[in-house]
Amino acid sequence: MNWGAADLDRNGLVSAYELGLYLQQRVGQASASKQTPDFGSFHLDERGELVISLRDDTFDAVKARAFLAMLNHDVNALAPLVQQLTAQRPAAAETLYLQFRLRFMQNDYAGALAAVNQTLAVPFDDGIIPLSRADLEALTVQLPYWTPVLELSASALPLQIDFQIENASGEFENAPRGAFASGQIYQANDGAIARYRIENASAAPAHLYFLTVTPHGRFIVGPLLEDDDARIAGLAPHASGASQKFKIQGLPSVVENRILYAPQRISKLLFPATVAARGLDTIAPETIATLQMQPVWYKIVSDVTTPADASEIRNAYSRLTLDVLENESAGTDGDIASAL
Structure with a gap:
């Protein structure tokens, strides 16, 4: 729901039919799946259909869109989303991790390193962010070491x-x-x-x-x-x-x-x-x-x-x-x- 994947017609609303169809396809196509869920209405049920509005301002919804922008290396889309997350939950591991990714994409390696250290300073469960604590600890060594190489400006090679x-x-x-x-x-x-x-x-x-x-x-x-x-x-x-x-x-x-x-x-x-x-x-x-x-x-x-x-x-x-x-x-x- 947060990613909007079940919103098949992209109108900002998810109907019970869309949700059922999405789950049927998702579960049926999953690796090693032995199930294909069915969906539909009860007999004589003529009371209409459940419609769920996709909220744009919840922390999880904004985080989901930020992850998508990160994967697409869309800095212009990521920056305002990170700003929203920072306003809502500035000390959350997800917020701090996405600050790291944004600053890295903006070539602000000192800021990226600061965000990595801030992420390490807060407790978080494994799987909350795409990097493990060990990954973050490695970055505290890698970033200072490779920053002079990372700071090289792009140029046309011979x-x-x-x-x-x-x-x-x-x-x-x-x-x-x-x-x-x-x-x-x-x-x-x-x-x-x-x-x-x-x-x-x-x-x-x-x-x-x-x-x-x-x-x-x-x-x-x-x-x-x-x-x-x-x-x-x-x-x-x-x-x-x-x-x-x-x-x-x-x-x-x-x-x-x-x-x-x-x-x-x-x-x-x-x-x-x-x-x-x-x-x-x-x-x-x-x-x-x-x-x-x-x-x-x-x-x-x-x-x-x-x-x-x-x-x-x-x-x-x-x-x-x-x-x-x-x-x-x-x-x-x-x-x-x-x-x-």
Whole structure:
């Protein structure tokens, strides 16, 4: 009801018929479901139909719309919703978490870190927000460490970068693109196999890395290219290469990737430090000065019904290691490819 998923004609009202039809479809199509609910009226019942008005101002209703705006990376829609939540329940974990996501999307990383710490300071049950307490604690280390990289302004790299999808013949072709607030965005169906293809148009080797931000606020950094030699020596001038194949998984949402380019190898991006070590290690400013960043966005297209709660959002993105088709063994390669 909060998401409005049962409002089939989108008129702001849910009738008993709409609710019954929604539940019949939702339960009947659920994984491993052995039930198909029926609905209807009693015999000789001619007293009309129950109609429920969808309220726009309850905390849960506003929170639901805020989660949806977050998944779609719609900053303009998210900002007033977070303002509403803050006015209603400023100390709620959901409010503080959404403040973190909004500030991160607005590139206010100091504010994002402050919101993470505020969220950790309040008690909340597991599943109330899409991140676990352990995720938040990791962010208190990750955000300060990676902020200099996150603050890089977008620029055009001396590369041709294409986001590609595997077709029915097993060949890769460029994914379709559409309009997006931050530029153009690729479209990819849930379950599709994808990769990045890169051409180095420069006269110097290109050392390439990625920073991926999941729709619910986790991120991971690593080398982009599949070829081990290219990871170490860089992609040769005027040569082409590809990332490992990875599987698109998640709810209907927008995924942000930041492609990082440097003219020389950067060990701290090639072999990112663990969370435990980052408090003792930093990336030198002179190293940051050599980096350039180009964002690449893709939208996960799916028939999945809009999630009903934070737990479903978390479960959809709980695996940062997706299926690498040609390397089923655990290890660095699998972790890297899946995080793209």
